[in-house]
Amino acid sequence: MATSHTLTWQGATVRESEPLTDRIRRIVFEPDAQRPIEPGAHVEVRMVVDGESTTRSYSIAERVGDDGAFALCVHHGDASRGGAAVMHALRAGDRVELTQPLQDFPLGYRARRYVFLAGGVGITAVLGMTRTARNAGKDYRVVYCGRSRDRMAFLDALSDEHGELLQTHVGDEGTTLDVEAFVAEMTDEVELYMCGPIRLMDAVRRAWDAAGLPPANLRFETFGNSGWYEPQPFRVRIPAAGVECVVPTNRTLLEALEEAGVDAMFDCRKGECGICEARVVQLTGAIDHRDVFYSERQRDANSKVCPCVSRVRAGADGSMGEIALELS
Amino acid sequence: MADTTTAKIFDYPRNAWYVAAWDYEVTRKPLARTIAGRPLAMYRTEDGTPVALADACWHRLAPLSMGKVIGDELQCPYHGIRYNSAGRCTSMPAQETINPSATVASFPIADRYRYVWVWVGDPALADPAAIPDMHQMTDDEWTGDGELIYADCNYQLVLDNLMDLTHEEFVHSSSIGQEELSESEFVTSHTDTTVKVERWMLNIDAPPFWLKNMRDKFPGFSGKVDRWQIIHFEAPSTIRIDVGVAAAGTGAPEGDRSQGVNGFVMNTISPETDRTCHYFWSFQRNYCLDSQLITTQLRNGVHGVFGEDERMLRAQQEAIDANPDYEFYSLNIDAGGMWVRRLLERMLDAEGRSAVAPAAKRLPSTFSPAVESA
Numbered sequence: 108m109a110t111s112h113t114l115t116w117q118g119a120t121v122r123e124s125e126p127l128t129d130r131i132r133r134i135v136f137e138p139d140a141q142r143p144i145e146p147g148a149h150v151e152v153r154m155v156v157d158g159e160s161t162t163r164s165y166s167i168a169e170r171v172g173d174d175g176a177f178a179l180c181v182h183h184g185d186a187s188r189g190g191a192a193v194m195h196a197l198r199a200g201d202r203v204e205l206t207q208p209l210q211d212f213p214l215g216y217r218a219r220r221y222v223f224l225a226g227g228v229g230i231t232a233v234l235g236m237t238r239t240a241r242n243a244g245k246d247y248r249v250v251y252c253g254r255s256r257d258r259m260a261f262l263d264a265l266s267d268e269h270g271e272l273l274q275t276h277v278g279d280e281g282t283t284l285d286v287e288a289f290v291a292e293m294t295d296e297v298e299l300y301m302c303g304p305i306r307l308m309d310a311v312r313r314a315w316d317a318a319g320l321p322p323a324n325l326r327f328e329t330f331g332n333s334g335w336y337e338p339q340p341f342r343v344r345i346p347a348a349g350v351e352c353v354v355p356t357n358r359t360l361l362e363a364l365e366e367a368g369v370d371a372m373f374d375c376r377k378g379e380c381g382i383c384e385a386r387v388v389q390l391t392g393a394i395d396h397r398d399v400f401y402s403e404r405q406r407d408a409n410s411k412v413c414p415c416v417s418r419v420r421a422g423a424d425g426s427m428g429e430i431a432l433e434l435s
Numbered sequence: 436m437a438d439t440t441t442a443k444i445f446d447y448p449r450n451a452w453y454v455a456a457w458d459y460e461v462t463r464k465p466l467a468r469t470i471a472g473r474p475l476a477m478y479r480t481e482d483g484t485p486v487a488l489a490d491a492c493w494h495r496l497a498p499l500s501m502g503k504v505i506g507d508e509l510q511c512p513y514h515g516i517r518y519n520s521a522g523r524c525t526s527m528p529a530q531e532t533i534n535p536s537a538t539v540a541s542f543p544i545a546d547r548y549r550y551v552w553v554w555v556g557d558p559a560l561a562d563p564a565a566i567p568d569m570h571q572m573t574d575d576e577w578t579g580d581g582e583l584i585y586a587d588c589n590y591q592l593v594l595d596n597l598m599d600l601t602h603e604e605f606v607h608s609s610s611i612g613q614e615e616l617s618e619s620e621f622v623t624s625h626t627d628t629t630v631k632v633e634r635w636m637l638n639i640d641a642p643p644f645w646l647k648n649m650r651d652k653f654p655g656f657s658g659k660v661d662r663w664q665i666i667h668f669e670a671p672s673t674i675r676i677d678v679g680v681a682a683a684g685t686g687a688p689e690g691d692r693s694q695g696v697n698g699f700v701m702n703t704i705s706p707e708t709d710r711t712c713h714y715f716w717s718f719q720r721n722y723c724l725d726s727q728l729i730t731t732q733l734r735n736g737v738h739g740v741f742g743e744d745e746r747m748l749r750a751q752q753e754a755i756d757a758n759p760d761y762e763f764y765s766l767n768i769d770a771g772g773m774w775v776r777r778l779l780e781r782m783l784d785a786e787g788r789s790a791v792a793p794a795a796k797r798l799p800s801t802f803s804p805a806v807e808s809a
Contacts, residue, residue: 141787211536215521216543216558243559323523327535379534402531 116142122176123200127260131228132167132195133168133180134338136205141175146235147212147300147328150179153204156189157357163190164330164377166302167208168261169238180260182184182228186338188357196209212300212328214239219296221247224289224311226303227254230261232328233300246386247331249291254278289313300326304333306396313403327383327399334397334418341419341428345369346388348434353427360414364434371414372435379415385414385432392419392428439790440776441763444709446792447471448782449472450556451564451671453705454490454715455544457583461485461551465509467500469707473555475542480507486520489540492526496752499539518728531747550703550715556764556786567673571719578724580734581701581717584745587753589792590672590712591776592703596744597674598632598771600664606743610644610736613660623770628778630668632771637661638683644736645680648696651729652722658761661681667770670778676700697721700737709792710752716741 122135149166183191197203214236217333221240223233230251240247249269253259256277256389265273276284290311293299299315301308308327315325338356343363354363361383364371374382378398387394387410396406398413405411412432419428448471455470455477466477467490474490476499476546488509490500497513504510506687508517508525517526522541524533528614543554548569554561604612613636621634622677641649641660649656660680669674681687681695699715718737723729738778765773778788 143642213538213540216522217521239559322533323519323521323525326523329535332575379536381530399535400530400532405531 112209112211113310114209116153116204116206119203119205121197121199121203122171123199124195124197127180128257130184130258131182131260133178133181133260134194134197135171135176135178136203137174138207139175140207142207143404144170144175144177144208144235145210145347146214146239147232147238147357147366148208148210148235149212149328149330150208152176152179152190152194154190154191154193155281159390161190161382163194165194166212166232166328168234170235171204176333180228180231180318182258184357186333200229212302212326214300215298215326216243217258217300218247218324220294220298221245222250222293222297222299223247224250224252224299224301224303226252226301226307227258228260230259230265232302234261234265236300237265237269248272248277250274252276252278252284256280259384286310286314290320293318293320295321297323298326300317302328305329306333306335308399309335312399329399334395334416334424336395336418336420338395338418339420339428341421341430344389344429344431345434346431354418358418360412360418364414369434374417376415378413381413383413383415385412385434386410387412387430388433389431390419390429391426392422394418394430395420440773441765441778442591442791443763444589444792445776445779445790446709446783446788447590447706448556448671448779448786448788449623450554450560450786451782452545452552452554452561452563453672454703455487455549455553455705456551457689457715458549458551462598463504465502465504466725466768467498468713470553470713471706472708473542474498474500475553475555476502476509477544477551477553478504478509480494484520485546487542487543487544487550488518488520488522489542491539492516492541493537493771495678502694519684541651547715549620567669567703568673569673569675569701569703572676572717577699577719577721577725578730579698579701579717579719580730581715582734582738582741584714584716584741586704586712586745586748586749587710588712589710589755589800590704590706591779592676592748592751593702593744594668594672594775595769595772596667596674596748597702598630598674598775599666599768600634600666601768602747607740610740611642613642615638616715617768621773625778628670630666630774630778632664632666632769634664635661635688635689636663641680645696648698648733649680649682651695651726653682653694656682661685661687664688668771668775670775671782672705673703677732698733710756714741734764 117139119136119138122137127133148381149164151162166182169178181191181194183195223237225233237249255375276282342357350367352367354360374380381400395418397416419430421428453470461477474515476490477487486553490498492511501512503702508519510517517530522539524537543558545563547566549572572659601617604616615636619636624631638659661683662680665677679697685694699719703715705713718733
């Protein structure tokens with residue numbers, strides 16, 4: 108837990124890149140400076156997307172060897188905003204700029220029981236934790252969900268490492284996780300670490316709260332890039348600034364506003380802190396809340412939104428969604 | 436490695452148990468103390484379990500040690516953010532949810548031997564069974580008391596000091612020093628984690644401190660004594676010194692100490708920064724167990740003796756810093772201290788660190804050794 112939060116940028120060389128599944132590539136980096144890598148750590152990677160310099164966060168899936176090298180596993184899905192394509196194009200010998208390992212998702216060391224829940228590529232955030240728990244002889248289990256086996260990286264390795272402590276749920280095999288039943292098995296002694304699509308995490312959070320389990324024992328990481336619905340283009344207006352633009356599927360609402368010249372305040376850009384909060388003045392369609400800042404009650408009220416992650420989808424009549432906002 | 440064994444500013448292992456406080460210092464009011472470079476906020480939960488959290492709130496890094504303990508949780512003094520004993524945020528002001536990244540580090544901590552021990556390295560490696568043996572602090576056959584010295588020097592200077600007691604003759608001439616100290620033979624030995632230095636002075640006059648102790652147990656004692664000092668180091672920084680005198684020729688060197696008095700000087704040193712450390716000590720004895728008077732007299736006496744060390748160590752650190760272009764040389768009497776340094780070098784090496792601590796920022800900029808890390 109001593110990993111620094113201060114960003115230190117450095118160079119890194121791609122050692123290798125290989126496909127794990129149709130959509131997921133495992134890319135091994137050799138950073139110029141060797142740093143300790145804790146389970147749950149991530150790095151920021153600097154890249155150019157559509158001609159503009161930007162950064163993306165990726166969990167460190169695993170350490171590779173003893174010289175500070177590590178693997179990132181990147182899912183290139185239909186809703187990717189350009190970063191995945193850049194990462195997938197990397198090949199051995201390429202140079203990138205990235206940070207030292209950062210830690211926002213530390214693994215506790217003294218829980219009585221550990222449960223690791225991963226959905227899809229979210230496995231990358233908890234893979235190292237499962238190994239740490241196994242090596243330390245902890246009481247733990249691993250629950251891994253995916254739409255289909257070919258979208259689930261590390262299945263064989265997890266099966267070898269954890270045997271019966273691994274439980275898999277595969278959508279197209281009809282074994283989708285029953286979240287209610289899963290949470291019903293939890294006790295106050297369990298620390299649950301999860302990473303996956305927001306639908307899964309929202310369902311677990313709701314069931315966790317409903318069961319009266321200690322909120323601090325539910326640990327999760329979200330990079331704010333999945334929603335309840337596939338992204339659609341929608342229109343945004345800022346009446347006070349006289350700004351109106353369309354948010355394409357490969358841009359966040361906040362990015363679209365910035366590109367339109369709006370001076371918007373923000374901090375985490377992953378739906379956690381609430382700094383970018385905007386008041387909803389008018390809405391056509393429905394808000395796809397992708398943040399973890401608002402409570403369910405606040406989301407349902409639809410009076411505020413986190414533009415860094417949340418989107419608007421079309422209304423029932425299929426017309427393009429539209430939202431008018433008041434910023435801070 | 437040999438080049439760094441005599442490092443003047445010696446780095447400290449992180450994967451180690453260090454004493455952070457006397458047990459009574461950690462209470463329901465947070466205690467701020469930096470151990471091995473980590474500022475800690477320590478407190479006890481309602482059932483008395485000690486907790487050590489990083490002393491900086493996740494939000495704007497306000498010191499949690501200025502906060503309040505509420506139930507089993509610590510509340511930040513600034514905006515009221517609360518953390519449980521695992522360092523997880525349980526409450527945030529003015530919002531209905533908790534930011535999932537809101538945590539502060541919680542360090543492994545344990546009550547043992549009247550001390551509170553913490554581990555600031557990799558928590559997965561923190562095994563309480565590895566806490567150095569200091570059983571004379573709590574066993575029924577022993578009693579005593581001690582203090583905490585805030586020492587203005589690199590912790591290794593204190594270890595050097597305790598591993599070679601020849602200095603007593605010069606630094607502590609009025610209490611425990613005598614010329615036989617530097618005239619007598621000593622035997623040094625070591626294992627992977629311990630170092631021992633044993634010295635016997637036979638048929639000598641007892642110095643004032645020891646004559647008083649003999650007379651506490653044997654009123655009216657006079658005559659020659661056999662004196663011993665057996666230094667037991669256990670990595671990374673605990674040194675117990677088995678000390679005593681017995682009436683000369685009554686068999687103490689062979690193992691019969693019944694005609695003597697025996698003490699154990701219990702020292703354990705916790706680095707704070709590369710130039711400061713917390714020096715915990717206690718003087719334990721196995722005679723006149725019921726006498727609080729003797730406990731107090733011994734504690735006060737040792738307090739005076741160690742005050743002489745404190746002044747010497749501070750002056751030595753200042754001279755080291757004032758003479759950056761000179762190195763250490765060793766004497767034959769440094770064998771024990773050099774073994775301590777080598778064992779610590781190996782611990783540091785296992786952590787990927789050099790014994791030479793990174794250059795401190797307070798050095799003048801004209802002096803810039805190449806070890807400043809990126």
